Amino acid sequence: MAVVINSNPAAAYAAANLLKSNNLLQKSLSRLSSGSRISEPADDAGGNAVSMKLAAEIKRTEAVAINLSNALSFLQTQGGVMKSASATLDRLSELAVLTGDVTKSPADLSNYSVEFDNLFAELGKLSSDSFNSINLFTEPKTDLTVHLSQDGSQSMKISQSSLVGAVSAVNSIAAVSGANMSIVTDAMQSLATMMADNGAQASRLQFALDSLGVNRVSLEAANSRIYDVDVATETTKLARANLLVQSGASMLSQANTVSQLALKLLQ
Template sequence: MAVVINTNYSATVASNNLAVSNNMLQRSLNRLSSGSKIVNPSDDAGGLAVATKLSAAARRQGATASNIGNSVSFLQTQDGALKVASKVLDRMSELKTLYNDPTKSPSDLANYDSEFTELQTQLTDINGETFNSVALFGSADLTVSVTEDGGTSVTVQGRDFTNSTSGVGALTGTGATSLAAVTLSDITTAIENVATFRAQNGAEQSHLGFAAELLTVNKANLEAATSRITDVDVAEESTQLARWNILVQSGTAMLSQANQSAQSALRLIS
């Protein structure tokens, strides 16, 4: 091999190797300090694109689950109102039975009518209840999305509480001014209607509950898939860190040796 001064090939190779080792060392340090395998888009451009979409989908899953939770709270509030309505109707049926007692005096009957009128007012008040300014009762349905892409939804049926046939309207209408103006059949029908409302409410709560559970599972799986793409394996990367750290140290030492090798030419001309 020729002995030259102007070009130190060994030092050039050692310098290049040192630069590569140093870059890899910095890369490992960045990954371990950030906890992510993709510190720069160039680390895994395709993986970054997939992870971004999966992460956004997971966040939408969480938001959808929150919306479902609000809808369940709406139904629970509605059921609470229906539960009270059921108690009111039970009392009305009791009053009607007592009213039919032939031994009651006119003043007794008037007292029963007075309580009946107050209970009618209570049923009207229940019909006006709201949840976050949204009416609990009415004919309009609520559509609740149960998937993050909005492709699947659950319909919360509108419950017309004061409907004369499917609600309690027969007891709150203008014709039902006293216990004498209503029949026991009117009251028992209203009780059955409220029971049906509660059964439908419970079915919708069950449906939404399972939908929320599915969203929770899907969100966890999406987060796990994103983790496999972006999260650094600390055990593996720490091993690489040790490797590149040693190579940087050895490369630095070898570059120092290579820089000194050209000094042998000086001995030939000294």
Template sequence: MSLVINHNLMAMNAARNLSSSYGNLSTSVRRLSSGLRVGAASDDAAGLAIRELMRSDIAALNQGVRNANDAISLIQTADGALGVIDEKLIRMKELAEQAATGTYTSDQRLIIDSEYQAMASEITRIANSTDFNGIHLLNGNLSGATHDGSGLVSTGKLKVHFGSANDCSEDYYYIRIGTSTASALGVGSQAAEGKGKSISTQSAAQAALEGIENAIISKDKIRANLGALQNRLENTISNLQIQSENLQAAESRISDVDVSSEMTEFTRQQILTQAAVAMLSQANSLPRMAMQLLGG
């Protein structure tokens, strides 16, 4: 290489290597400080795209867990109210048994029937007032066979969504709760049909025993269905948590930095940067030799 003074090619070469090493050192510092191997699309374009899809699925699955837990809370609210209704039906059967015997007069049976009707009214009140987050559970709003969520207020059976897409077999199922008012159960004066309308006479009281038995069975079917749904939701939550955990592990392998490997690279680039700075200093002093030839 000729000794020239117009261009310091060795200094240019050292400066280029310094810039490269310093850039790599900066990347290592960013990765170590953030904990991310992929912090920008330029780090790994394909990896970034896969990571963001995984992150969206992880977020959706975690929200799905919360959705399923909310549905369990809803079911427990309905089941608790049905437990109270159960107590009312048991009392009504006790009253019907009392009125069915011949040792009471008609006036006394009317008094017994007044409590019987009060219990039926309370059942209807509980069914109409039980709600979860503004959604009425036992008044028949969720008993429909078809779900329609196109309006501001969904109608029909309740849709519990927990998956990251919208495939019926994978991402959601429905909660359907039968009507639990006294008339729907066939007891009380408002019942359209059935044997549990009244216990004001001995024969009516005897018939009411069967009617109340049928009401208890109908109520138990609703509670059994809710219990099965709660168990299913609990299993769904376990599965969602496993999915989320495994996706998080996969996302970590793509996105997170290997600290030990990156620290080795950081040290390497740090040494190269220091060497480049030293050589740039030396290269900048070399043209002075030309001054010696010029008699400087």
């Protein structure tokens, strides 16, 4: 190779290799420091687009899971109130039977009636209970729509049952005593049906919530395979790039000394 002054091809080639190695080193450092395989869109344009959509879907799935949990809490609260109403109806039916005791004096019967009236008033209070200002029961019955999927394509309805409608006929001890006991049993049957609906809806919500959890895990795994860095692989690349940078810097330093030979020849 000729000894020249105006150019140094060896140094230029060494500098180009050093720049390339340094870029690889910086990319590995960026990936390892962020934990992301895609530190910038140019690293994987298509993968980055898919990852963005998966990340958004994961967020929506988590939001739907929160909504379902709240709806399940609504039904559980409603079910608890129905259970209290059922216990109250049981006592009302018991009082109605006790009034048929021929050994009871009018004063005793009056005491039963006072308790009956108070318990019926309690049923009225129960029917006005709410969950976060949302009525547990309405008159007439209405439905609330709950979306089960993050894209809104699947939904179900949960009931704001009519507790008043179920128990309104049981309004006095005289109205349900003796041959009219069927009024109480009919009310109990209506309430039992409402509780069955409540349990069925709560069961479906729980299964839907479990399904969302499985789906979210699968989405996170898919997104991780696209977006997250493989630390073992990337540390190997980092070591290689680090070695290339050091050797490139050393070779560039030596290549820059080649032109010194021309000066020695001119002395």
